[in-house]
Amino acid sequence: MCGIVGCLGREDAQEVIVKGLKTLEYRGYDSAGVAIHNGEFINRSRARGKLVNLEKKLNEEPIRGNLGIGHTRWATHGPATEKNAHPHMIGGVSVVHNGIIENYAELRDELIAGGSEIYSDTDTELIAHLINIKVKQTNDLLTAVKEVIPRLQGAYAVLVLSERHPDEMVAFTNGPPLLVGFAEKSFIVASDMLAIVPYTKNIAYLSENEVVHIQKDSYKFYSNDLKPIDKKIEEISWSAEQVEKSGYPYYMLKEIFEQPRSMAKSLEPYINIETQSIEMPALESYVSDIKSLEQIYIVSCGTSFYSGMVGEYLLEKMSGVSCKVDIASEFRYRSPKLVKNSLLIVISQSGETADTLAALRLAKEQGVRTLSLCNVQHSSMDRESDIQLYMNAGVEIGVASTKAFICSLSILNLLAGYIAKVNGNMKPEEERALVKSLLATPSHMESVLTYDKFFAEAAERLKDYKGFLYLGRGVNFPIALEGALKLKELAYMHAEGYAAGEMKHGPLALIDEQMAVVMIAPKDDLYDKAISNLETAKARGAQVISIGTVNDERLKNLSINFLSIPEVPWNINPFLAVIPLQLLSLHVASALGHDVDQPRNLAKSVTVE
Numbered sequence: 001m002c003g004i005v006g007c008l009g010r011e012d013a014q015e016v017i018v019k020g021l022k023t024l025e026y027r028g029y030d031s032a033g034v035a036i037h038n039g040e041f042i043n044r045s046r047a048r049g050k051l052v053n054l055e056k057k058l059n060e061e062p063i064r065g066n067l068g069i070g071h072t073r074w075a076t077h078g079p080a081t082e083k084n085a086h087p088h089m090i091g092g093v094s095v096v097h098n099g100i101i102e103n104y105a106e107l108r109d110e111l112i113a114g115g116s117e118i119y120s121d122t123d124t125e126l127i128a129h130l131i132n133i134k135v136k137q138t139n140d141l142l143t144a145v146k147e148v149i150p151r152l153q154g155a156y157a158v159l160v161l162s163e164r165h166p167d168e169m170v171a172f173t174n175g176p177p178l179l180v181g182f183a184e185k186s187f188i189v190a191s192d193m194l195a196i197v198p199y200t201k202n203i204a205y206l207s208e209n210e211v212v213h214i215q216k217d218s219y220k221f222y223s224n225d226l227k228p229i230d231k232k233i234e235e236i237s238w239s240a241e242q243v244e245k246s247g248y249p250y251y252m253l254k255e256i257f258e259q260p261r262s263m264a265k266s267l268e269p270y271i272n273i274e275t276q277s278i279e280m281p282a283l284e285s286y287v288s289d290i291k292s293l294e295q296i297y298i299v300s301c302g303t304s305f306y307s308g309m310v311g312e313y314l315l316e317k318m319s320g321v322s323c324k325v326d327i328a329s330e331f332r333y334r335s336p337k338l339v340k341n342s343l344l345i346v347i348s349q350s351g352e353t354a355d356t357l358a359a360l361r362l363a364k365e366q367g368v369r370t371l372s373l374c375n376v377q378h379s380s381m382d383r384e385s386d387i388q389l390y391m392n393a394g395v396e397i398g399v400a401s402t403k404a405f406i407c408s409l410s411i412l413n414l415l416a417g418y419i420a421k422v423n424g425n426m427k428p429e430e431e432r433a434l435v436k437s438l439l440a441t442p443s444h445m446e447s448v449l450t451y452d453k454f455f456a457e458a459a460e461r462l463k464d465y466k467g468f469l470y471l472g473r474g475v476n477f478p479i480a481l482e483g484a485l486k487l488k489e490l491a492y493m494h495a496e497g498y499a500a501g502e503m504k505h506g507p508l509a510l511i512d513e514q515m516a517v518v519m520i521a522p523k524d525d526l527y528d529k530a531i532s533n534l535e536t537a538k539a540r541g542a543q544v545i546s547i548g549t550v551n552d553e554r555l556k557n558l559s560i561n562f563l564s565i566p567e568v569p570w571n572i573n574p575f576l577a578v579i580p581l582q583l584l585s586l587h588v589a590s591a592l593g594h595d596v597d598q599p600r601n602l603a604k605s606v607t608v609e
């Protein structure tokens with residue numbers, strides 16, 4: 001969480017940093033700030049709340065200089081006040097930080113005992129104090145950082161400036177992502193490539209326990225103990241245009257509408273169009289392991305957890321291999337004993353979610369093969385897993401995940417098909433049918449996107465319900481959970497997702513005329529059971545909005561609003577059913593006046609536990 005950007009070499013450091021922070025605001029928006037070296041002094045400006053408040057301040061009082069750092073905050077230590085906003089500045093040292101310093105209390109006591117005055121409630125200020133003390137002793141910024149790093153426990157990515165060193169910036173990380181971009185005559189360091197792509201596609205990733213020292217015309221990468229290391233400069237494929245809103249009022253709406261194209265792109269690398277077969281080169285050298293696979297684990301968080309739940313149905317039904325899905329934040333605390341011949345899959349848009357990463361590491365410790373399904377290439381999970389598959393969803397900026405969810409579903413379908421094929425559970429004609437149905441899905445999705453207009457109008461009425469109950473069965477149960485999560489996070493309304501068959505075990509008591517019931521019941525093998533569950537709710541006054549297969553009069557008659565989706569195989573229904581739910585949440589949130597792209601209290605990349 002928190003977004004950090006640093007820039008050295010451009011006259012307009014402020015402009016580069018603020019523009020970069022805008023692309024990183026998804027990581028936190030409690031406060032923001034910049035510190036810029038003008039060759040003589042470091043000047044700082046900070047503001048509480050969203051970046052726009054800082055921009056206003058900087059418009060009135062710009063800060064000039066060609067070296068600077070900036071930060072957008074997701075508060076961990078201390079409330080979202082200007083006093084706690086980064087950059088923190090002690091003596092001539094200015095610091096921005098993403099992460100948490102776990103030995104914060106001990107360091108604070110030690111600094112106070114040594115006579116330091118502490119100004120904020122943050123852990124970051126302590127880093128500035130420690131480096132300032134060392135800069136004074138050594139008059140060398142890099143050495144000062146080297147001496148402070150061993151004092152810091154926890155996860156951190158830090159950028160440092162020093163007033164005495166007008167042409168230098170030092171950055172270091174112990175976990176959270178940090179990248180250096182090599183643009184013409186300037187260096188940009190940031191938490192995410194989004195802040196860098198407008199200037200260059202040439203980047204290098206800092207790995208855990210690495211430091212970069214950037215000077216006017218040169219740079220050097222080191223390990224924590226300052227041993228020089230060689231770093232590969234890579235070219236990234238994402239473009240600056242992907243970071244724009246392209247005329248949509250929200251990134252999320254743009255991303256919802258991009259889903260058909262994103263899904264088509266996600267399939268491309270894994271499908272042989274001529275033979276209509278699945279190809280997964282990343283798995284080819286593991287074919288014998290797959291044949292003897294006894295257990296699959298999927299571990300992930302939030303929306304990625306729900307795609308994992310869909311994956312559980314897909315993998316078990318298609319491949320016949322037992323599959324278990326876990327919430328990453330719980331997984332390691334039940335001390336799991338993983339089966340030897342197993343595969344642990346982590347699903348993560350960002351590839352950085354702290355709990356999911358910890359699950360991957362636990363599996364590796366137990367000698368279990370790991371597979372990551374990420375959107376962000378070169379992310380920590382991507383780098384640390386044995387096998388890599390990609391969502392290929394393109395840049396996702398809206399805090400609420402949409403197209404990454406769709407793309408992870410498409411890859412999970414292919415993975416289930418691939419494992420089924422390898423272990424003899426899928427015939428060639430079944431494989432062709434699966435591929436064909438996936439290739440046809442994007443155009444079906446286009447037709448479902450027309451519900452945008454319906455929800456834009458219905459939102460005024462829907463926002464007055466006291467709560468929403470989302471119901472589904474089988475592969476549509478996780479879709480119900482995802483629908484409820486989206487409404488909670490965007491509209492801040494009470495919403496719950498339930499397996500429809502569970503209603504009679506308690507939740508039926510919630511039903512009255514003020515409770516909207518969103519039923520996801522396309523025609524599949526659980527359809528009849530789902531309809532009887534719905535009838536029970538309807539008999540108790542449920543106000544039903546349903547998503548079902550085209551021409552389903554039975555479901556239509558039970559509903560105030562019936563939203564039809566094309567008739568498709570059971571495994572394709574989730575792709576189509578989730579779209580109306582995304583649109584419902586977006587429009588209700590918008591009707592309530594909420595910021596759809598930046599819901600309160602949230603951040604996109606959750607790099608803290």
Ligand code: F6R
Nearest residue numbers: 302303304348349350353400401
């Ligand atoms: C909800 C949402 C979150 C993320 C979760 C995991 O719309 O976006 O629930 O799905 O924080 O993030 P990743 O997939 O990056 O691990």
